[in-house]
Amino acid sequence: MYSFKNDYSEGAHPRILNALIASNNEQVDGYGEDIFTQRAVKLLKQKIGGNIEIYLLAGGTQTNLTAISAFLRPYEAAIAVTSGHIVTHETGAIEATGHKIITIEGVDGKLTPDLIQPVLETHQDEHMVKPKLVYISNSTEVGSIYNKGEIEQLSRFCKENNLFLFMDGARLGSALCSAENDLIFSDLRTLVDAFYIGGTKNGALIGEALVICHDSLKEDFRYHMKQKGALLAKGRLLGIQFLELFRDNLYFELAKHANQMAGLLRGEISKAGLEFLTHSPTNQLFPILPNRVVNELQQNYAFYIWEKVDNDNSAIRIVTSWATKEEAVLAFIKDMIKALDKCK
Amino acid sequence: MYSFKNDYSEGAHPRILNALIASNNEQVDGYGEDIFTQRAVKLLKQKIGGNIEIYLLAGGTQTNLTAISAFLRPYEAAIAVTSGHIVTHETGAIEATGHKIITIEGVDGKLTPDLIQPVLETHQDEHMVKPKLVYISNSTEVGSIYNKGEIEQLSRFCKENNLFLFMDGARLGSALCSAENDLIFSDLRTLVDAFYIGGTKNGALIGEALVICHDSLKEDFRYHMKQKGALLAKGRLLGIQFLELFRDNLYFELAKHANQMAGLLRGEISKAGLEFLTHSPTNQLFPILPNRVVNELQQNYAFYIWEKVDNDNSAIRIVTSWATKEEAVLAFIKDMIKALDKCK
Amino acid sequence: MYSFKNDYSEGAHPRILNALIASNNEQVDGYGEDIFTQRAVKLLKQKIGGNIEIYLLAGGTQTNLTAISAFLRPYEAAIAVTSGHIVTHETGAIEATGHKIITIEGVDGKLTPDLIQPVLETHQDEHMVKPKLVYISNSTEVGSIYNKGEIEQLSRFCKENNLFLFMDGARLGSALCSAENDLIFSDLRTLVDAFYIGGTKNGALIGEALVICHDSLKEDFRYHMKQKGALLAKGRLLGIQFLELFRDNLYFELAKHANQMAGLLRGEISKAGLEFLTHSPTNQLFPILPNRVVNELQQNYAFYIWEKVDNDNSAIRIVTSWATKEEAVLAFIKDMIKALDKCK
Amino acid sequence: MYSFKNDYSEGAHPRILNALIASNNEQVDGYGEDIFTQRAVKLLKQKIGGNIEIYLLAGGTQTNLTAISAFLRPYEAAIAVTSGHIVTHETGAIEATGHKIITIEGVDGKLTPDLIQPVLETHQDEHMVKPKLVYISNSTEVGSIYNKGEIEQLSRFCKENNLFLFMDGARLGSALCSAENDLIFSDLRTLVDAFYIGGTKNGALIGEALVICHDSLKEDFRYHMKQKGALLAKGRLLGIQFLELFRDNLYFELAKHANQMAGLLRGEISKAGLEFLTHSPTNQLFPILPNRVVNELQQNYAFYIWEKVDNDNSAIRIVTSWATKEEAVLAFIKDMIKALDKCK
Numbered sequence A, B, C, D: 001m002y003s004f005k006n007d008y009s010e011g012a013h014p015r016i017l018n019a020l021i022a023s024n025n026e027q028v029d030g031y032g033e034d035i036f037t038q039r040a041v042k043l044l045k046q047k048i049g050g051n052i053e054i055y056l057l058a059g060g061t062q063t064n065l066t067a068i069s070a071f072l073r074p075y076e077a078a079i080a081v082t083s084g085h086i087v088t089h090e091t092g093a094i095e096a097t098g099h100k101i102i103t104i105e106g107v108d109g110k111l112t113p114d115l116i117q118p119v120l121e122t123h124q125d126e127h128m129v130k131p132k133l134v135y136i137s138n139s140t141e142v143g144s145i146y147n148k149g150e151i152e153q154l155s156r157f158c159k160e161n162n163l164f165l166f167m168d169g170a171r172l173g174s175a176l177c178s179a180e181n182d183l184i185f186s187d188l189r190t191l192v193d194a195f196y197i198g199g200t201k202n203g204a205l206i207g208e209a210l211v212i213c214h215d216s217l218k219e220d221f222r223y224h225m226k227q228k229g230a231l232l233a234k235g236r237l238l239g240i241q242f243l244e245l246f247r248d249n250l251y252f253e254l255a256k257h258a259n260q261m262a263g264l265l266r267g268e269i270s271k272a273g274l275e276f277l278t279h280s281p282t283n284q285l286f287p288i289l290p291n292r293v294v295n296e297l298q299q300n301y302a303f304y305i306w307e308k309v310d311n312d313n314s315a316i317r318i319v320t321s322w323a324t325k326e327e328a329v330l331a332f333i334k335d336m337i338k339a340l341d342k343c344k
Helices: A013-022 A035-048 A060-071 A113-122 A148-160 A172-176 A186-189 A219-225 A236-246 A250-271 A290-296 A326-343 B014-023 B035-049 B062-071 B113-122 B148-160 B172-176 B185-191 B221-227 B236-247 B250-271 B291-298 B328-344 C012-021 C037-047 C058-073 C113-122 C147-161 C172-176 C185-191 C221-227 C234-246 C252-269 C293-300 C327-344 D016-023 D035-047 D058-073 D113-122 D148-162 D172-176 D185-191 D222-229 D236-247 D252-272 D291-298 D326-343
Strands: A051-057 A078-080 A101-104 A130-137 A162-167 A194-200 A208-212 A289-290 A306-307 A312-318 B053-057 B076-081 B101-104 B130-136 B164-167 B194-196 B210-211 B288-290 B304-308 B313-319 C052-058 C076-081 C101-103 C129-138 C164-168 C193-198 C208-212 C288-290 C304-308 C315-317 D055-059 D076-081 D101-104 D130-137 D164-168 D193-196 D208-214 D288-290 D304-308 D313-319
Touching: A013 A236, A013 B014, A035 A051, A035 A186, A035 A208, A035 A236, A051 A219, A051 A236, A060 A130, A060 A194, A060 A208, A060 A219, A101 A113, A113 A130, A113 A148, A113 C221, A130 A148, A130 C037, A148 A162, A148 A186, A148 C147, A172 A194, A172 A250, A236 A250, A250 A326, A289 A290, A289 A326, A290 A312, B014 B236, B035 B053, B035 B185, B035 B210, B035 B236, B053 B062, B053 B221, B053 B236, B062 B130, B062 B164, B062 B194, B062 B210, B062 B221, B101 B113, B113 B130, B113 B148, B130 B148, B148 B164, B148 B185, B148 C101, B164 D313, B172 B194, B172 B250, B210 D101, B236 B250, B250 B328, B288 B291, B288 B328, B291 B313, B291 B328, C012 C234, C012 D016, C037 C052, C037 C185, C037 C208, C037 C234, C052 C058, C052 C221, C052 C234, C058 C129, C058 C164, C058 C193, C058 C208, C058 C221, C101 C113, C113 C129, C113 C147, C129 D208, C147 C164, C147 C185, C172 C193, C172 C252, C172 D185, C234 C252, C252 C327, C288 C293, C288 C327, C293 C315, C293 C327, D016 D236, D035 D055, D035 D208, D035 D236, D055 D222, D055 D236, D058 D130, D058 D164, D058 D193, D058 D208, D058 D222, D076 D291, D101 D113, D101 D222, D113 D130, D148 D185, D172 D193, D172 D252, D252 D326, D288 D291, D288 D326, D291 D313, D291 D326
Parallel strands: A078 A101, A078 A130, A130 A162, A162 A194, B076 B101, B076 B130, B130 B164, B164 B194, C076 C101, C076 C129, C129 C164, C164 C193, D076 D101, D076 D130, D130 D164, D164 D193
Antiparallel strands: A051 A208, A194 A208, A289 A312, A306 A312, B053 B210, B194 B210, B288 B313, B304 B313, C052 C208, C193 C208, C288 C315, C304 C315, D055 D208, D193 D208, D288 D313, D304 D313
């Protein structure tokens, strides 16, 4: 049984484990004040540039809830697509901090100014929440990415309307390394007000690096982290990993590998005449397969059945990662083709 | 410079790193549904016994806030000593989930039924919060421990008064391995309603194992974890560590080592005629030193100055851990005696 | 200028003011423990029957947020139609207490089991909130009502699925007195788990009477009220009003008058060949008028423009109340017909 | 049985009821946008002066929780005396909005810079909440008042330390009309950052007028009110009352009457050789009586037994109000003296 269920099925990239071992006996301060975290932050600042602040947190939900609740006043709300991770898969974590999420039926998992505008028009007085933060994911929950033009439009729109633009980058690596991407890492510091660089889904054991770009969002952020339980005593665990991921290009190489494996699958699935539920140039694919093929493949491969498309077909989710083995991909393709033939 | 600042200055015990490496390529499910977590939970259940549930979380503040907010209804409050960790060093994390902490000036960092009784008497109607959970730490924030009789008294009192008894076990290892301890690990399941087994401060990279004993506290706990950002995608990271710590006696051996190192220090400090701020039979010591000795020692050792005792003397905090080296302890003692001589 | 903007434009029914005067010098206990509140509660219990509890609160948003946050555990969510008052016009008050509202595009402002079922199917694990309470309004925000069969269906569905059914009765009087209504006041105690009887919009100065039917929701409710600032020091103000509204049939007579005035308008507007945005048999009407007629009417009447229907027509909202004067209604009708003629 | 239990035992001053009747048929806008509220706010602004904002809320707990949660960021805390109303008698309402209250054992129910300073010194980093708002009551919960010099000291200290100074004025009338008071109403606008003028305990049915002096606290306050359920649909109820209380000197005349009645009691109780638990120059007195006298008086008078002083004596609380009748006071005194004689 080989798993394509997600990009966090394995442990960490070996270089990360090695870095943990190499640094293990060094005595350092706790709670993110260690030398490794300091170096990782410095390194990331150099790569991203500008007057930014960086904090390392353990996971995506923790980062979303800590950041969004820190950025909003009590009556302010976030705006997100209905498929947004904070909307669907975080057990109401944002609402638990007191904030409504206003949802919009996006296009291809994405938001545009045109989609947001009506929300602003209908939220005009104190009987409603005040929309204040636009939450987007890149790549999105359905594998799509924002190109530079799209982000620029959103960014301009948010600035004009006094909205913060926040990018969930749990899968930022895959997005930035996509063949269709034209966004540069350092573009983000001027285009969004805060974003994070997902480590957990790209080779780390745990860890997301939150980058705060907008000055007004920086104040006292470590207080928010501590209050939400997001300040690890052994903050070194996060620092060491991000240091290793970014001291050369490891982070992007891992994402590229995941994308290549997805590319292999995408190409062969297309060749086999199958369609996809969404346009995904990243490491999550949503091919539509006959149910009988799905059943057949489930004998040897683990993946999620995403959506019933019609009585005979379902979209499945296949996720590749830094750890995905090419032979597993090739075997999957072979088995899929065999199953398609058999089910004709 | 050698650090006695805390018990989370180094990485993890080598066996834990080895376990991470050995398991690294194994594909497992996410969010704590992996085989390692399952095995760790099963193992701990065997050791503790009884009808308990176990959940693995990343750190102490996270565990405290997730558990306490899950256990209380909105108008219910926790009771704690004024030196309690949730009172002093968690940035209002419990209050941020909506709950007041009623504080009591404890004795030696500990609570007794007699100290709690007046709180119950003054909280009798709906104009005040309803006290519902007694928070204790073992070992406490000042290094003291609860003996079995003390816990039994508290336990009985809490049952009689419809209060939950919750034990913060961030340093449970050191407490249970203290020479003065007469409490057995498995006693806890009947004496307290929930407790946790601290990993971070006893050799793990991160991780606390929350044990829920009282049936009424078990329902839907994973929902609470997810909502608070406490469900790690790579839950394996926690499972693997607790599996390694408890598959033999590693957890307790590490605690014993920390206590032995503390014992060495305690003995020599006493012999030198110095006193301690608190009675600590565990891995945190609070000796009172002349300020000039403190200054001298700070040249080569890192530790916290805990409290000004008088114009000439201060209590410092020295913490030992699984990683503390005996030669460092001996060197510290030697340097301390030298400094004491010099400062006479 | 005569206002049809809402049903809280005037003060209170004269009998209520008289009751306040008559009781003014009587000394009573505070915080709802006064004799008037006790009598009002007793009276309402007699009228509704069954083993219920009743609490008097100041307003609708306060009642919704106090009740819903009391009824749900932190990870549990409410379900409501997108037009629901808690969704649209309470500034995220429910989310501010930590709970997500799952919204459903209703039919005619109402929910049915068929609409709720898919929500239950997609909320199955701890990565999502747990739907636990169905919020409905009667009459709804668009003037429609639930008939007995509809409530029975919802009630059965909720019981089968372990959901609480909560009815916002800010305009319960108008609903129960509607010509189309077949629901009896006392039916509610077995059909819903909690509901409230709106006073503010039916002749009181302020006040909503929350009726808790389901045993598990009753515990310690006054603690919740106090914590949310909903326990008035002079609780007598609420008690006296509800006592007066229910000691005979005043509450229903006032609602009937509001409905009669709405009926007059509805009939004449229909006769004039105009249509309505929603089917409302209660005191809120949403007729669709040519914009020029709207402009004309705005010279002498105040009302909300609810929705642009097309370039030439808008739906307006006309609300009648216990205080609406028949001559004002007749004048409005006359002016409307004149304006329609003129605008042809 | 005559009640001295509190200052909200009766209804409203007759002039307030008359004002409600006189305005009853006037149609006005809802939610505090009515002409009465506007006039009341304008009038209060003239009396207080300066660039202030004023909002009318229903009660004390509601005002405290709405204001304090609006003024603080999530990790910021309030400071209060242990006897402060928000600490003891609001069911954790402040904590329920997410904020810790740091308590200080005050002197005579009051805070001073010297008492606050150590709190600032021990709250220095992100492991603790950040103290940000000093909550005081005037008059205090034990009847004492702040004189001008004391407030000036606190005000200066707060400004120097970047703290907001917030005054709970539930009994502000009695404080400002005390014979020992040297504070002028309009002084408050420069000395505190926000305060409220209590109506409920000084002749109104309900109502507190919150005055926001500090610019940074003003933004979007109505959003906070609506979200907390504090925006009454019939906001006129509050506006009419404050208009009547302040269109001449009614508010202060009522407070003076309460103080005179307290003065009568204070004088005679002193003359009888009894002592008081606290120094109260306002409408709450805490005389210490032999228990047998207390029992005797309870036959005909209602009051709270505040504290057991020793085995034979108790402090009781006697509260006078705008409605307290002189003959009742005289009768109480007579009965007390009789009982004292009898119990000798």
